[in-house]
Amino acid sequence: MLTYVLRRLLLALPVLFGVSLLSFSLLHFVPGDPVDVMLGDQATVADKAALRHDLGLDRPFGEQLASFYTGLFHLDLGRSLVSKRPVIDDIAARVPATFELTLVAMAIALLIGIPLGVLAAVYRHGIFERLSLAYGLIGMSTPGFWLGPMLILFFAIKLDWLPVSERGGFEHVVLPALTLAFGLSAILAQVTRASMIEVVKEDYINVARAKGSSPARLWFKHALANAMMPIITIIGLQFGALLTGTVIVETVFDWPGIGTLLFQAIQSRNYPLVQGCVLFIAFTYVAVNLITDLAYAAANPKVRLG
Amino acid sequence: MKPKLLIGGALVGSMILLAVGADVFSLQNPTAMDLASRYAGPSAEHLFGLDQNGADVFSQVAHGAQISLRVAFTVVFISALIGLVVGSIAGFLGGWIDQLIMRFLDMFYAFPGFLLALSLVAVLGPSVGNLIFAMCITGWTGYARLVRGEVLHLRQREYVIGALAIGATPLRLIVRHIWPNLLGLLVVQMTFGMSGTIITESGLSFLGLGAPPTVPTWGALLNSGRRILVEAPHVSLFPGIAILLLVLGFNLVGDSLRDWLNPRG
Secondary structure (H helix, E strand, C coil): CHHHHHHHHHHHHHHHHHHHHHHHHHHHHCCCCHHHHHHCCCCCHHHHHHHHHHCCCCCCHHHHHHHHHHHHHCCCCCECCCCCCEHHHHHHHHHHHHHHHHHHHHHHHHHHHHHHHHHHHHCCCCHHHHHHHHHHHHHHHCCHHHHHHHHHHHHHHHCCCCCCCCCCCHHHHHHHHHHHHHHHHHHHHHHHHHHHHHHCCCHHHHHHHHCCCCHHHHHHHHHHHHHHHHHHHHHHHHHHHHHHHHHHHHHHHCCCCHHHHHHHHHHCCCHHHHHHHHHHHHHHHHHHHHHHHHHHHHHCHHHHHC | CCHHHHHHHHHHHHHHHHHHCHHHHCCCCCCCCCHHHCCCCCCCCCCCCECCCCCEHHHHHHHHHHHHHHHHHHHHHHHHHHHHHHHHHHHHHCHHHHHHHHHHHHHHHCCCHHHHHHHHHHHHCCCHHHHHHHHHHHHHHHHHHHHHHHHHHHCCCHHHHHHHHCCCCHHHHHHHHHHHHHHHHHHHHHHHHHHHHHHHHHHHHHCCCCCCCCCCCHHHHHHHHHCCCCCCCHHHHHHHHHHHHHHHHHHHHHHHHHHHHCCCC
16 A cells, blocks of 8 residues: 555656646746736836846746745745735635535535435436436536526525625535535436446345345445445546636635635736646645545555556 | 437527527627616517616627637637547557657646636636637647547557558558547537536636627626626526526537447446
8 A cells, every 4th residue: 555655646746747837837828028917007117127026037937947846845836916925825814715615515516416326326217317317417517607696596685595695604605515516416426326327237236135135235335335436536536626616606605715816816917826826726636636546545455456 | 319419409509590690689789788778677679688788688698609609619629629639649659759648638637627727818818819729728638638548449450450551651540540430439529528618618708707898708798697686687597598508408419429329338
C-alpha cells in the first residue's frame, strides 16, 4: 500500500505543475498590457510602474515563472489589488462557506442518487427504473443558474418557507445546496443503476440468494458494496464540476464563498486574486481525486498491486 | 423509430427552426423597448411577456437560440476536428509522441473545464469570438482522448494490418480505414458535446462573461430575470425552459444514438 501511495503522490506532482502553469499563464492571455487593464485609464505612469514591479511583470519571463513557483511553495500567491491583503488570506476567509455548501450538496446528491439508482436496479423495467432514467435526463439538462432562481421564486418568495440568500443557519444552505446537488444526484442515479445491474449478474449474488439472504441484505450488503467502485470514481470526478458549479450557485444565492470571490475578482480585474482562486479550485480538485484514488486502492487490492 | 430519438429530434429540430426563423417569428425587435408596459406578463401579443425594459421576451429567446446553437455547433465542430487529428496522431504513432500528447491532456484533465473556460474568457474579455476560443481550448481534449483510445484499438484489427501489408500509406490507413470506424462514436460524443457547450455558454453569459451585453443570449436574459423575480418571473421562466428543452433534446438524441451503436450497453 505504501508503494502505491508514494507512486500516486509522485504522479500527482507533474499534474500539479501543469495545473499551476496553466493558472500562471492566464495573466499572459490578457490582450495588451495587463497593467493597463487592471488599473484603467486614470492611472498615472508611476502607479503603473509600481504595479508592474509588484507583479514582477518588468522581469524576464523565466524569472517571473521561478518567482511564481517560489511563492507557491511558501503559500504566497501575491496580494489582492482591492483588499491589499495577501490573496491566500482572502481565500482562506471564504473556504468554510464553500466547504459547507459543497459538503451539504454532496450529501444531498448521495442521499437522492444512490437510493434511486438501487431502486431502479432492483425493480428493473418497472416504475422506479423509468423514474430514475427520467430524473437522470432532466437532472443533467437543467442549468443551475435557472434552477436556483426558480427555487427562490417558489420556496422563498411564493411559499416563504426558506430564506432567499446569504449564509446563516441550516435553512440558508438548503436552496443553494439543492441547486448544486441536482445535476450530480442525476449522474449518481444513472451510474448506481448501471453498476448495480452489472453486479447482480455475478455468480456470488446467486450464491447469496441461494443461501437465503434477505433481499435487503442481498441488495445492500452484497450488491451495492460491490457496485461502489464506479460510483466512487464518479464522485471524485464530479467533485470538480461541483466546485466550479459554486461560481454560479454562489452568485445566484449571494453565498460568501470562493465562487463569489472569484466572480468579484474577475469583475474588478483583480488578476492576482483571480489566479489565486483558480489555483485553489484546481488544486483542491487534484487533491480530491488523489484521495479518491487512495480510498479506491485501500478498498481494492487489485488496484494497488496492478 | 425509438420514442427517445423522436422526442429528442423534435426538440432539437423545433429549436433550430426557432433559431433560423428568429427574425420571421419575432414580430418585435428584441431590443425594441416599450417602457410603459414593462414587466407585462405573457399575452397574445407578447407570448412570453415583456422584460424590465419593455422588450419582448419571446424575440429575445428566439435570438438567444440562434446564438446558442451557432456557438455550440462551431465549438463542437472545431473541438472534434482538433481532437480527431491529435488523437489519431497519438494513437497511431504511439511512442514518445503519444506520451507527450497524453501528459499534455492529463494537465487539462486535472483542470475543471468550466473553470478554465471561465478564467480564459475573464482575461480575454467578453466577445463571441473569445467565448468560442475558450470553449474550444477546453473542449478538444475529450475528443482527443476518445479518438486516441479507438485508434489504438482499431489499428490492431486484421483489416488495418492487412491494408498496411499491401502497402497503404499511414495517411490512407487513417483516413480510409480507421476514421470511418470511429465516426459513430465521435458523433455520439459530439451530440453530448452540444449539450455541455450550450450549458457552459449560457452559464458564462449568465455571469456576464460570454457574449457582450448587447447580444441577447439566454444567459444574459436569465441574469436580468433573476433581479426581477418578483415583478416578472416570466423573464426567468421561459429562457430557462428553452435551455432545458434544447439540452434535453441533444441528450435524448445522444442517448439513442449510443444505444443504437452499442445495443448491449
